[in-house]
Amino acid sequence: MDIVVVQFLTGLASASSLFLVASGLSIIFGVSRIVNFAHGSFYMLGAYLAWTLVERLPYGPLGFWGGIVGAAAIVALLGLVMEFVLLRRIYRAPELFQLLATFGVVLIVQDATLWLWGPQDLLGPRAPGLRGAVTILGQRFPQYDLLLIFIGPVVLALLWLLFTRTRWGTLVRAATQDREMVGALGVDQKLLFTTVFMLGSFLAGLGGALQLPRESVNLQMDLTIITDAFVVVVVGGMGSLGGAFLAALLIGVLHAFGIVVFPKITLVLIFLVMAVVLVLRPYGLMGRKPGPVAATVGLVTPLIGPTPRALVWLGLVAGALLVLAPLFVGDYTLTILSEMAILALFAASLHFMMGPGGMASFGHAAYFGLGAYAAALLMRQLGLGMPLGLIAAPLAGAAFGLLFGWFCVRLSGVYLAMLTLAFAQICWSVAFQWVELTGGDNGLLNILPSGWAQTRQGFYWLALVLSIAGILLLRWLIRTPFGHALRAARDNPLRAEAVGMAVGRLQWAGFAVAASFAGFAGGLYAYFKGSVFPTFISIPRSVDALLMVLLGGVDTLAGPIVGAVVYTGLHEQLMSLTDYWRAILGLIIVVLVVAFPQGLAGQARDWWLARNGGRA
Amino acid sequence: MSAVLAVDGLRKSFGGVHAVQGVQFALGAGEMLALIGPNGAGKSTCFNMLNGQIRPDGGTVMLDGRDITGMKPRDVWRLGVGRTFQITATFASFTVAENVQLALSSYHRRLTTLWRRASSLDRDEALALLRQVGMADQADRQTGILAYGDLKRVELAIALANRPRLLLMDEPTAGMAPQERVGLMALTARLAREQGIAVLFTEHDMDVVFGHADRVMVLERGRKIAEGTPEAVRSDERVQAIYLGSGAMYGEGH
Amino acid sequence: MLTVQGLDAHYGLAHILAGIELTVQRGEVVVLLGRNGAGKSTTLKSIIGLVRPSAGQITFEGQGIAGRSPSTIARLGLGYVPEERRIFTELTVRENLEVGRQKPRQGVPHWTPEKLYALFPNLAEMKDRPGGRMSGGEQQMLTIARTLMGNPRLILLDEPSEGLSPLIVEQMADAIAALKRDGMTVLLSEQSLHFAARVADRAYIIEKGRIRHEAGMTALLADADVRQRYLAV
Structure with a gap:
C-alpha cells in the first residue's frame, strides 16, 4: 500500500513537467497550426541552461530559482527568434513542411547543444531548502517532488485565467479558430503569434529546467519528451488545457507504476491506455472533433494524368543505366546506389499513404523496422534464409499496419500523424528493451543474403530489381479503382461516403498496403546492412522518409524517387565531411522548406508546365 | 400512387x-x-x-x-437514395468524368478491382450521365477548376449514378x-x-x-x-x- | 471615400479580377451585383487585404491600402463582414464582440455592446451563449455587430442575405437601412436584386472579374434591357 501511494505521488510530480511541455505544444499548435517538433528541443535547452545558470549563480534559493526562471526566459527568447526568423516565412506553407522545418531546428539544436555542453550527462544540484525528504506512510518522498505536484495545478489555473479573463486570451482563443478573421477585425496577428510562441516556449523551457534536480541532463531529452508530449496531447485532446493536464497525470502515474511493476512493458501499457481512450473518444479525453479547416481557395491538388512520354523515356534510360552500372562504377558507389534503391521504395510506400491516401505518418519507420526484424528473427531463431525473409517482411509490415492502422484511420491530419509516431516509439522501445529477443541496443547481426546475392553486384541487382518492381506496383495501384477510391476519400470523405464508399475501410487498407511495402523495404535493408538495430525504427528514420517524400514533392508520382536519391546522396556526403553533419542537414532542410515549398519534383513540374504552357 | x-x-x-x-x-x-x-x-x-x-x-x-x-x-x-450537398462536394483532384466513374464503380462494386485502370472503367456510362446534365463537353476538365453552376450539374450527375x-x-x-x-x-x-x-x-x-x-x-x-x-x-x-x-x-x- | 482603380487578382494561375474600377462616396450604400464566381467576394477580400492584389490601386480616405495587411487596413476604419459569417463558435456573444473592439474613432459613432444589443435585440438575450449554438440568422447579426465594434468608417458586407430565410433577410435589410440613416457608408455584394433594391443607392454589375455596368438603383430597376442581359431577371 505504502509503495503504491509513493509511486502515485512520484507520478504526479513527473506529470507537472509533462503538463507544462504539452500545454505549450498545444497552445502553439492551436494558434499557428504548427506542430513544433522543436518544442522538445526547447525543453532540453531549458534543462541545460538551468544547469549552467544554477552552477554559475551563487548557491541559494535566489540563485537556484533565479536560474530556473532565467533559463525558461532565455528559452522564451529563443522561441521569439525562431518565430521571427523561420516560422513567419512559412505560416502559409503546407503543415507538413512546417513540421519538417521545425525538425530541421531539432537537428541544429542537437549539435549546438553537443558543441556547447559536450556529450556527457550533466547532474544538477538539489533545490536549496528542499533537499530532504518527507516520510509518507513510512516511505521517504523528496520534498522537491512535493513542490512539483503543486506547480502543475497552479500553472493550469494561471493559464486558465489568462485565457478566459484577459483580452489577450480572448484574442488567442479566437485566433485558434480563425486567425485570418481575427486579422480582418484589426488585431495584429504577428504580435499575437509571437507572444503565443514565446509563452509556449517558456512553458517548455520551464518544464525542462524544473527537471534539473530530478534527473541528469542529456542529449536524448528532446525526442523522449516530444513523444510523451504528443501522447499527452492526443490523449487529452488537442487544444484543451484541462485535457492536457488530465492526460499528463494519467501518463505520469502510469510511467511511475510501470517502472516498478512491469519495467519492460511500461510503454506497451501506455499504448494500451491510449488505445482505449482513442477508441472511446477519438479526439481525446476533452477534445472535440476539429471543425472544418477554412478551405484554401485556389489550391487544388493537381490531377494524376498519364505519365508524360518524355518521363517514360527518361525512366527507361535511367533504368538501363542503373542495370549496367556495375560495369562502370566501383563498390562504394554500388553500395550507395543499393541504399538509394531500397530507400526510394521506402519513400514510395510513405508517399502512397500520404499523397493519394491523404494520411501523413510521422512513424513510418515502424513498418520498415518491423520488416527488418521479421527477416532477421526468421534467420536467427529459425534459421530461415532470405527468400522466406523477404516474404515475411512485407507480411509483418502489413500485420502491424492493420493493427495500428485500425486506430489511426479513426483520426485525421496531424492527430493521425502524432498517433503513428506514438506507435512507432512503442515499437522502438520494445526493440530496445526486449533484449532476449532483439538483442536490444546490440541488434541482431549476421543477417546474410542468399549466397548468390552476397557479392556487392549481386545484391545491387537484387535490390534494384525488387525496389523498382515495388515502386511500379505502387504506381499501378494508384491508377486502379482502389487507388482512385482512396484518393476520392481524401478529396472529400463526406461525398465518398455518400456514394457508397466505406472511407474508413479504404483508408485502413491503404494504410496496410503502405506498411507492407515499407516492411518489404525494411527486409531488403536488413540483408543489405547484414544487421538490424533499434535505430531502424527510430524517429530520425521516420523523418528521413518524410524528408524524402516532401523533398521530392507529395503531389507528384516521381517525387519520392527524386527525394530518396537527393537525400541519401546529401546524407552520405555530409557524414563524410563533418562531425556536425546534423546541424548542416538541419540547416539545409530549413532552407529547402523556405525555398521549395512544393518539393523538387513539384517545382520541376511547375517549371515544365509554365514552359510548355500546358495544364496539369 | x-x-x-x-x-x-x-x-x-x-x-x-x-x-x-x-x-x-x-x-x-x-x-x-x-x-x-x-x-x-x-x-x-x-x-x-x-x-x-x-x-x-x-x-x-x-x-x-x-x-x-x-x-x-x-x-x-x-x-x-442520391444526395447533393449545400456546399458543392466533388472530388477535386479528378476530372469531371472520373468523378462520375467513381460513383458508378462504387455502385457496381468494382472499387477493389486491381487489374484495371480506373480511368477506363465505366467511362461510357459516365459520359451518358454527363450528357443528361449537359456536361459531356467538359468531361475531361479537372473538377477543382469548374465554375460553380457547372459543379452543381456534376453533383447532379454523381447523384444519379446509383439510379436513385x-x-x-x-x-x-x-x-x-x-x-x-x-x-x-x-x-x-x-x-x-x-x-x-x-x-x-x-x-x-x-x-x-x-x-x-x-x-x-x-x-x-x-x-x-x-x-x-x-x-x-x-x-x-x-x-x-x-x-x-x-x-x-x-x-x-x- | 473609397476608390478602386485597375484592380487585378489571381488565385494560382486563375485570373479572378481584371481591372476593377469603383468608388464609394461617404454615406452611400453601394452594391456589387453578380453571380457566384463573378469576383464579388474577391473584390471585397482584396480591399480588406485578405487577398493580395496583383495590380491596381485602392485608396481609402486618401491613403493607398493595396497590399497592406488586413489588420492594418481594418485599423484605418474599414470593417469587413465575411460571407460565411465566420463567427468564433467557441466564444460567447460577448467575447465575439470583444475580439472586434477597437479604439473610438473621431467622426464616427462609438459603438459599445449595449448600443449593439439595442440594434439587435436578439443578441441581448444570449450574451453568454457560444456562437456555435446560434441559428444562422442570429450569427449573421452577430457578425455585423462584431464588425461594428471596430467603429468603422465604411463596412464591406459580403452577401448578407445568402442562406437566410426571407423574414431574416427583411430584418437584415432593415438593419442596413438603419445604419445608413446614421450615416454609415456600406459596400455590399449581392446576388439578390430584391435585396439590393431595398437597401442600395447605386449598383455595379460585375461579371468574369470586370465591372460591366454602373447605375443608380432606380435607373437599374427601370432598365429592363440591362437586367435581362446581366442578371437574367
Whole structure:
C-alpha cells in the first residue's frame, strides 16, 4: 500500500513537467497550426541552461530559482527568434513542411547543444531548502517532488485565467479558430503569434529546467519528451488545457507504476491506455472533433494524368543505366546506389499513404523496422534464409499496419500523424528493451543474403530489381479503382461516403498496403546492412522518409524517387565531411522548406508546365 | 400512387434540444417536395436522418416500403437514395468524368478491382450521365477548376449514378445566379418526371420553391406547421409570420 | 471615400479580377451585383487585404491600402463582414464582440455592446451563449455587430442575405437601412436584386472579374434591357 501511494505521488510530480511541455505544444499548435517538433528541443535547452545558470549563480534559493526562471526566459527568447526568423516565412506553407522545418531546428539544436555542453550527462544540484525528504506512510518522498505536484495545478489555473479573463486570451482563443478573421477585425496577428510562441516556449523551457534536480541532463531529452508530449496531447485532446493536464497525470502515474511493476512493458501499457481512450473518444479525453479547416481557395491538388512520354523515356534510360552500372562504377558507389534503391521504395510506400491516401505518418519507420526484424528473427531463431525473409517482411509490415492502422484511420491530419509516431516509439522501445529477443541496443547481426546475392553486384541487382518492381506496383495501384477510391476519400470523405464508399475501410487498407511495402523495404535493408538495430525504427528514420517524400514533392508520382536519391546522396556526403553533419542537414532542410515549398519534383513540374504552357 | 418515401414520427434531440419532433410525410415517384423553414428549424437534421448521416431517436423512414431507419449512409445510398450537398462536394483532384466513374464503380462494386485502370472503367456510362446534365463537353476538365453552376450539374450527375428512387437536395441552387437556378431546377424536374424519381429539397430562394415544387412543407422548431400546394402555403398567415415575411424579398415584390 | 482603380487578382494561375474600377462616396450604400464566381467576394477580400492584389490601386480616405495587411487596413476604419459569417463558435456573444473592439474613432459613432444589443435585440438575450449554438440568422447579426465594434468608417458586407430565410433577410435589410440613416457608408455584394433594391443607392454589375455596368438603383430597376442581359431577371 505504502509503495503504491509513493509511486502515485512520484507520478504526479513527473506529470507537472509533462503538463507544462504539452500545454505549450498545444497552445502553439492551436494558434499557428504548427506542430513544433522543436518544442522538445526547447525543453532540453531549458534543462541545460538551468544547469549552467544554477552552477554559475551563487548557491541559494535566489540563485537556484533565479536560474530556473532565467533559463525558461532565455528559452522564451529563443522561441521569439525562431518565430521571427523561420516560422513567419512559412505560416502559409503546407503543415507538413512546417513540421519538417521545425525538425530541421531539432537537428541544429542537437549539435549546438553537443558543441556547447559536450556529450556527457550533466547532474544538477538539489533545490536549496528542499533537499530532504518527507516520510509518507513510512516511505521517504523528496520534498522537491512535493513542490512539483503543486506547480502543475497552479500553472493550469494561471493559464486558465489568462485565457478566459484577459483580452489577450480572448484574442488567442479566437485566433485558434480563425486567425485570418481575427486579422480582418484589426488585431495584429504577428504580435499575437509571437507572444503565443514565446509563452509556449517558456512553458517548455520551464518544464525542462524544473527537471534539473530530478534527473541528469542529456542529449536524448528532446525526442523522449516530444513523444510523451504528443501522447499527452492526443490523449487529452488537442487544444484543451484541462485535457492536457488530465492526460499528463494519467501518463505520469502510469510511467511511475510501470517502472516498478512491469519495467519492460511500461510503454506497451501506455499504448494500451491510449488505445482505449482513442477508441472511446477519438479526439481525446476533452477534445472535440476539429471543425472544418477554412478551405484554401485556389489550391487544388493537381490531377494524376498519364505519365508524360518524355518521363517514360527518361525512366527507361535511367533504368538501363542503373542495370549496367556495375560495369562502370566501383563498390562504394554500388553500395550507395543499393541504399538509394531500397530507400526510394521506402519513400514510395510513405508517399502512397500520404499523397493519394491523404494520411501523413510521422512513424513510418515502424513498418520498415518491423520488416527488418521479421527477416532477421526468421534467420536467427529459425534459421530461415532470405527468400522466406523477404516474404515475411512485407507480411509483418502489413500485420502491424492493420493493427495500428485500425486506430489511426479513426483520426485525421496531424492527430493521425502524432498517433503513428506514438506507435512507432512503442515499437522502438520494445526493440530496445526486449533484449532476449532483439538483442536490444546490440541488434541482431549476421543477417546474410542468399549466397548468390552476397557479392556487392549481386545484391545491387537484387535490390534494384525488387525496389523498382515495388515502386511500379505502387504506381499501378494508384491508377486502379482502389487507388482512385482512396484518393476520392481524401478529396472529400463526406461525398465518398455518400456514394457508397466505406472511407474508413479504404483508408485502413491503404494504410496496410503502405506498411507492407515499407516492411518489404525494411527486409531488403536488413540483408543489405547484414544487421538490424533499434535505430531502424527510430524517429530520425521516420523523418528521413518524410524528408524524402516532401523533398521530392507529395503531389507528384516521381517525387519520392527524386527525394530518396537527393537525400541519401546529401546524407552520405555530409557524414563524410563533418562531425556536425546534423546541424548542416538541419540547416539545409530549413532552407529547402523556405525555398521549395512544393518539393523538387513539384517545382520541376511547375517549371515544365509554365514552359510548355500546358495544364496539369 | 404508392409512396417512394414514407416518414413517420421522426424525432431527434441534441443535448436536450428537440431538433426534430414527430415529423411525418410521404413522397411519390416523380414528385418534387420542398422543405422550408427558418434557420435552425430542423431541416438539415431531418435531411441527414433520411440518408442515415444522423441516427434518429425515434420514428421510421421507409423507402419503397422497406424500413431504412438508422442505416449507414452508404447502405442507404445503395438502396437508391442520391444526395447533393449545400456546399458543392466533388472530388477535386479528378476530372469531371472520373468523378462520375467513381460513383458508378462504387455502385457496381468494382472499387477493389486491381487489374484495371480506373480511368477506363465505366467511362461510357459516365459520359451518358454527363450528357443528361449537359456536361459531356467538359468531361475531361479537372473538377477543382469548374465554375460553380457547372459543379452543381456534376453533383447532379454523381447523384444519379446509383439510379436513385429518391433524390435529396440540400439547397441545390444556393450561390447560383437567377437564370442558372431556373435552369438547374427545370433540369431536375424533367429528370425526376422521366425517371420517376422522388425529389426532396430544401431551399431559401422562394422563387425556386414556388416555381418548381409540386408540394411545400414548412418546419418550425422541429415540427411540421404547414403542408400543401405552393399557393396554399404562400397564403398561410402563420407561415408568413414566421418565415416568409412581407414577400418583399422574392417574386414580384419589388 | 473609397476608390478602386485597375484592380487585378489571381488565385494560382486563375485570373479572378481584371481591372476593377469603383468608388464609394461617404454615406452611400453601394452594391456589387453578380453571380457566384463573378469576383464579388474577391473584390471585397482584396480591399480588406485578405487577398493580395496583383495590380491596381485602392485608396481609402486618401491613403493607398493595396497590399497592406488586413489588420492594418481594418485599423484605418474599414470593417469587413465575411460571407460565411465566420463567427468564433467557441466564444460567447460577448467575447465575439470583444475580439472586434477597437479604439473610438473621431467622426464616427462609438459603438459599445449595449448600443449593439439595442440594434439587435436578439443578441441581448444570449450574451453568454457560444456562437456555435446560434441559428444562422442570429450569427449573421452577430457578425455585423462584431464588425461594428471596430467603429468603422465604411463596412464591406459580403452577401448578407445568402442562406437566410426571407423574414431574416427583411430584418437584415432593415438593419442596413438603419445604419445608413446614421450615416454609415456600406459596400455590399449581392446576388439578390430584391435585396439590393431595398437597401442600395447605386449598383455595379460585375461579371468574369470586370465591372460591366454602373447605375443608380432606380435607373437599374427601370432598365429592363440591362437586367435581362446581366442578371437574367
